[in-house]
Amino acid sequence: MRNKLLNGLTPAQFLRRHWQKRPLLARNSLPQFADLLSRRTLIELALLPEAEARLITRKGRHWDVRHGPFRRQDFAKLPDRDWTLLVQGVDLLLPRAKELLGRFDFIPYARLDDLMVSYAPPGGGVGPHFDSYDVFLLQGEGQRRWQISSQRDLTLVEKAPLKILSDFRPTREWTLNTGDLLYLPPRYAHDGVALANCITLSVGFRAPSAQDLCSRFYDFLQDNLDARGLYADPHLKATQQPARIAPQLARGLLDLLAQARWKRADMLRFIGEDLSTPKSHVVFNPPRRALSAPAFARTARRNGLQLVPASILLYDDHAFYMNGERCIPPAAARPLLRRFANRRKLDPAAAIPAGAAELLYAWYRAGFIAPAAE
Numbered sequence: 001m002r003n004k005l006l007n008g009l010t011p012a013q014f015l016r017r018h019w020q021k022r023p024l025l026a027r028n029s030l031p032q033f034a035d036l037l038s039r040r041t042l043i044e045l046a047l048l049p050e051a052e053a054r055l056i057t058r059k060g061r062h063w064d065v066r067h068g069p070f071r072r073q074d075f076a077k078l079p080d081r082d083w084t085l086l087v088q089g090v091d092l093l094l095p096r097a098k099e100l101l102g103r104f105d106f107i108p109y110a111r112l113d114d115l116m117v118s119y120a121p122p123g124g125g126v127g128p129h130f131d132s133y134d135v136f137l138l139q140g141e142g143q144r145r146w147q148i149s150s151q152r153d154l155t156l157v158e159k160a161p162l163k164i165l166s167d168f169r170p171t172r173e174w175t176l177n178t179g180d181l182l183y184l185p186p187r188y189a190h191d192g193v194a195l196a197n198c199i200t201l202s203v204g205f206r207a208p209s210a211q212d213l214c215s216r217f218y219d220f221l222q223d224n225l226d227a228r229g230l231y232a233d234p235h236l237k238a239t240q241q242p243a244r245i246a247p248q249l250a251r252g253l254l255d256l257l258a259q260a261r262w263k264r265a266d267m268l269r270f271i272g273e274d275l276s277t278p279k280s281h282v283v284f285n286p287p288r289r290a291l292s293a294p295a296f297a298r299t300a301r302r303n304g305l306q307l308v309p310a311s312i313l314l315y316d317d318h319a320f321y322m323n324g325e326r327c328i329p330p331a332a333a334r335p336l337l338r339r340f341a342n343r344r345k346l347d348p349a350a351a352i353p354a355g356a357a358e359l360l361y362a363w364y365r366a367g368f369i370a371p372a373a374e
């Protein structure tokens, strides 16, 4: 059957021809998610203290950006056109949004960032710009005109409150209707303007910069440092150059500093922990009245288990990484845990090996996983 998600391409073909290379338009790609959110629900989300929301208005060439959380009255007196409300991290606020992200699970979870949703009346948008990361733009309710450009000149307007290209020269244009999907690679110039009351769902990806990754690795080393010993010089000779760092002093300190080296295994551990670390504002809520371990095991067998939306569970050939923490379960537990990580759920009645039961119970107590709803 024709794969509507990617305009007839298989995931492998899409990745080879388009991913990080060129845009793709897929008509009628995901119509079943078009009603994921209404203007009213999006405004409700923007009122939550934990929401990352922005309200952008345009008057001619003048842009204004306000950051949430918002109050209800902020939306009462908005004009009929030329504004947009954007809410990041909707996948953590709305369970069905996670299902939408699941449609893109042919791309590793470690590359996925979040679902951003925008609402705009006619004329609303964020202006011509480029994003640093890959994005799939799904048209919800309404229509949006997208103009895109392969231009190299990505100079931005100086002193604007948001990223606006100073010389946008569109080379292609489409009107997206409900259910249509547009993929854009990183740094591809684009401008989406609402034609009718318009919801856009942006499935956004992430990629660490070398600078950020290295700087977080140094933090990791610092946190995990276990250097031993104290500089000692029982054979010290009297000096007439007390300011000098003599070779034997330097040698002694170099011996101590040699402990600051790291191994490939340390780097792999860092990568797993770093990629599975949720965003800093995420909090997990442990169950208020936790089940006992045997009751939890019975419920898990009867209902199955699921990761809570904010949890990130990844693995490599050596270990599992749950929300920034490494764990090395016994070999017998690993196939089940890999299945859990890949599918984000475990079916009812899956036999749970002893080595996994303890770990799953600890994750349940921490609020990282929960029994699936009956």
Ligand code: SIN
Residues within 6 Å of the ligand: 084, 117, 118, 125, 126, 131, 135, 190, 192, 200, 201, 202
């Ligand atoms: C929007 O939803 O208005 C903006 C999406 C984008 O251009 O990245």
Ligand code: CO
Residues within 6 Å of the ligand: 129, 130, 131, 190
């Ligand atoms: Co964009």
